[in-house]
Amino acid sequence: MQPPCPDLTKGPPRSPRERLAGVVHLPRLLDKARARSGGRLGEYIYPCPLDQKVLGFLELEPEAVAEAAVRLSDDEMDAIEAAASEIAAKYGVKVTPVACDITTEAGRAAVLAACPAPDILVNNNGGPPGRDFRQLDRAAMVEGVVQNMVTPIELIRAVIDGMA
Numbered sequence: 001m002q003p004p005c006p007d008l009t010k011g012p013p014r015s016p017r018e019r020l021a022g023v024v025h026l027p028r029l030l031d032k033a034r035a036r037s038g039g040r041l042g043e044y045i046y047p048c049p050l051d052q053k054v055l056g057f058l059e060l061e062p063e064a065v066a067e068a069a070v071r072l073s074d075d076e077m078d079a080i081e082a083a084a085s086e087i088a089a090k091y092g093v094k095v096t097p098v099a100c101d102i103t104t105e106a107g108r109a110a111v112l113a114a115c116p117a118p119d120i121l122v123n124n125n126g127g128p129p130g131r132d133f134r135q136l137d138r139a140a141m142v143e144g145v146v147q148n149m150v151t152p153i154e155l156i157r158a159v160i161d162g163m164a
Contacts, residue, residue, distance in 0.1 A: 005038035033066040064110030068099040
């Protein structure tokens with residue numbers, strides 16, 4: 001579900017007092033990131049100095065958040081945070097959820113910034129939706145190879161030497 005792109009040329013983003021996943025200002029920050037991607041930022045700035053402070057606290061890059069914000073609704077982000085909390089509680093481990101498109105350089109950079117030296121690397125990209133191969137053109141096949149083969153190889157190459 002693609003989240004709506006707010007039009008900040010006609011009205012303000014959400015209050016900086018609103019919370020998402022327990023973080024104040026995050027809904028406002030996401031509104032501005034989504035509006036910027038839709039060309040509707042108006043007089044607002046993304047990332048403004050407060051956005052940068054929140055992103056720094058969360059150890060996130062502004063471009064990676066903007067990329068994820070246009071793909072994920074607040075409900076989906078809450079679900080990701082809830083799943084991370086459940087895994088952390090069940091297994092007694094630190095879980096750092098990163099919402100991004102792992103097939104992009106920015107997405108991989110966001111993941112590696114959150115965990116630059118993993119002990120175990122698990123990629124759950126999911127790939128393109130399944131369909132009859134006779135319906136695939138060359139571009140769709142190449143995109144499937146990038147999503148399901150090239151992306152994991154790039155992640156492995158980025159971390160393998162530190163895993164030895």
